[in-house]
Amino acid sequence: MSGVAEKRSARRGRGARRMARQARDVTMLPALKRGLPLTEPMDEGQVARIDAASMHILENTGVVFRDEIALADWRRAGAKVVDETVYPDRGLVRELIATIPETFTYHARNPANNLALGRDRAIFVPMTGAPYLRDLDDIRRTPTLADLADFHKLAHMLPAMHSTAHHIVEPYDHPISQRHLRITYSSIKHSDKTFMGMTTSPRNAEDVMEICALLFGAEFMEDHPVTTGNCNGNSPLVWDETMLGAMRAFCRRNQPVLCSPFVLGGANTPASTAPAVAQLNAEALSALAYTQIIRRGCPAIYGHYLSTVSMKSGAPMAGTPEISLMNMMIGQMARHYRVPWRSSTALGGAKTFDAQAGYESATTLMALQMAGANYMWHAAGWNEAGMHCSMAKFVTDAEQCAMAYRMAEGIRWDDFDAAVAAVAEIGPGGHYLGHAHTLANFQRAFFMPDLFDNSAYEQWKAEGGIDTNIRALAHARELLAAYQEPALDEGINEALLDYIARREREIPAADALNQEY
């Protein structure tokens, strides 16, 4: 190919990409403002019963904090502490959690992408933590930093995704001890939406805070939440040193953490929904209270990972009725305490992106919409019980979130009288497709998914007879081809890279899962 032809071809390529970009609206949806009444399966007496049981557990069974600093903090706060077990009384717990803000605003590096959270406001955040991916060729394999970047790019472009999260997939091509630096940089560089901060160790969490300070300014962070850390509990009733140290790193800088008991219903809770919620609630309350010991008034989020376990195999399940019910109950408890609430959104246990994955994910998503979760984590990509993130499922889930978003907004009445007048104009036996009201409203009237095929069988067959998985992979490829990186201040970018380079010189590139704090 001659130089000129090459240039022309490149220009055509660019032109085609630009057209694809223009055709696709990648503007982020604002934080969801719920307009539908929530499903609240408990009456006031039942909420009080869960609360009383949880407080009884805290006071009498106690919670183990495997961390000397936390134990000292609890003692100072006035709690009874015996060895590693803290027995906070209900008065202290209530007093502490009372200072958690009911709502706050997440700040993105692009202020247009700031997000209100809490009460009737909710955001969708992609899945994280997958040790495998199903890639653009539907191959299940070990992920790399390039794969992670692709997921961050997709999260940037999908309107219902409000965050790039952090390690959507684990980038195995980079040393584990340094991985949190590159993950954080990737989630910042490829998008100007909000992102999550790694909590894999207290020191890693400090690195994330330093990176945030470079990006937003340390002072700005003092009264502006800019990222989210997740701290998993070890159910039943244990919080460990790694998580508590990371929690302190975040809370000291006024950054919110998700206080997430890790519940496998029936294995590490009683085999019954209401009692499992009572235990989970005690666990969440103990961590939420501790965030306020670390820093009074710091935002914090009532979290959990929640599954039920197959009593045949011990495997976690997804989309079961008890998960839905427990989510509805937990939502009520979080609102009872006036604390924002995180749950897990589009979970699937299937090994491929098949009907099972669809049923499980849609069931969980619908239950969470009715339960009223605020921080809707794991909202895209999660399959195989979190063992892999699927490119196909990622884009499909994101569209489902956009649909769930629309549903949760509720009903609009602004055109009611005009449209009822149209009924009279059309009359019995008429049709609406050409009517002025239809023409004025059809684009906003009914959600039209890009990824679901509604054509006739013959047309579908003529177009290749492909299933959702193949269609979604093509869609992901198209999106990635049209991706445009949002601008990042050059000085800030250099500062971030300098910090990462310095820390990579300091941190041995060895396996550092057990690195010292």
Added chain:
Amino acid sequence: MSGVAEKRSARRGRGARRMARQARDVTMLPALKRGLPLTEPMDEGQVARIDAASMHILENTGVVFRDEIALADWRRAGAKVVDETVYPDRGLVRELIATIPETFTYHARNPANNLALGRDRAIFVPMTGAPYLRDLDDIRRTPTLADLADFHKLAHMLPAMHSTAHHIVEPYDHPISQRHLRITYSSIKHSDKTFMGMTTSPRNAEDVMEICALLFGAEFMEDHPVTTGNCNGNSPLVWDETMLGAMRAFCRRNQPVLCSPFVLGGANTPASTAPAVAQLNAEALSALAYTQIIRRGCPAIYGHYLSTVSMKSGAPMAGTPEISLMNMMIGQMARHYRVPWRSSTALGGAKTFDAQAGYESATTLMALQMAGANYMWHAAGWNEAGMHCSMAKFVTDAEQCAMAYRMAEGIRWDDFDAAVAAVAEIGPGGHYLGHAHTLANFQRAFFMPDLFDNSAYEQWKAEGGIDTNIRALAHARELLAAYQEPALDEGINEALLDYIARREREIPAADALNQEY
């Protein structure tokens, strides 16, 4: 093979089948009694606004009844009638629908399978009307009476299915003019659950009533609903002669019909949810009112088929947010009028049993559970916008209905104190799998789907790496192999066969879609 060996082999076969039967509980679940609060997106004022708009439409735009008898009936009832258009005033409509029973009991030929319906009671009924099936080999083809029998057998064995419905698939190997007879016989013979009655013409509906009279006794039917007919409206605002004649056949015998406007939102309604519901509500009310002109006090069900239409292709969609919202609103309207409500449950638009089918079906099912539908039709098998019934989807949907059933029952508290005591006994860091409460409760604690794989990737791969579609087809095959036909009184069976034989002699075996009444 020698005779003895043959017998032994047959015995082993029977033994194996018996074991499979014993292993699988095919006992029907009772009618669902809802224990979850419903999602009601409208306040009282908004319900009143829909009601007023619908009444305004009835009084001023009117409804076309393309049927001389119906027009005469309406005139006698005191309605204004101009040509084919009836303009019933709101007083008359309210007076008429007031006599529709809010609840009633469906009677099955096996009284153990009787079903309460209305208010907080709901039943699941398979899809009907598919011109194609996806069979046990996943081949999409034209169905036969044998295929229909297989679906009736599956409906009989699946615990969450409360009815065999009627023509789940269209049996093309039998003349259309006589088909309703064989369809009805198949739905009765292969199961002792409730069934639906064909309404493909007024005369066909009379045949169904005669068959029901042979099965239950004509007198019994006078105060016991034993079947359901469906009468589709032609939206906007038209009811035709076929449907109205069939309606009369059912109502005269006190048998309930579903008064079902056939709504393709945006095509035959305004392109907006609330106004579309106002129109649909007017249509449903006009038919519900007419059932009470036919026979005062006859049970009737507020129905509809409801889809939104892609404004790109005109194709009906499934699982869209607007369908969910409209279902929630319609549920409120039906309860406002104290009439049982039918909706469509597990709709999919996919051409195969893929992720799309799963998302769409689960979304619709969840929305309907929260909306509080009583007669949950099209609850199993529906894919390709109703163009095919899928064997794989049929059994999977039925399991999903069992899961949705469990969710809708709500939370149980009977073991709360015992299980909270277990939390204290287990203590921080313990595990529950061996605890007495777990052992006593694990079988009822968490739903474990048979059709979804939750095993680890390696195990799944070792077991063949199959997806839900293949797994579900194997499950359907197993069920059919274990099927046992419920007993039917020999005299009644002969009477049914005699009736069918006589009618088949009387009805020409030609295309009789336009047969005379």
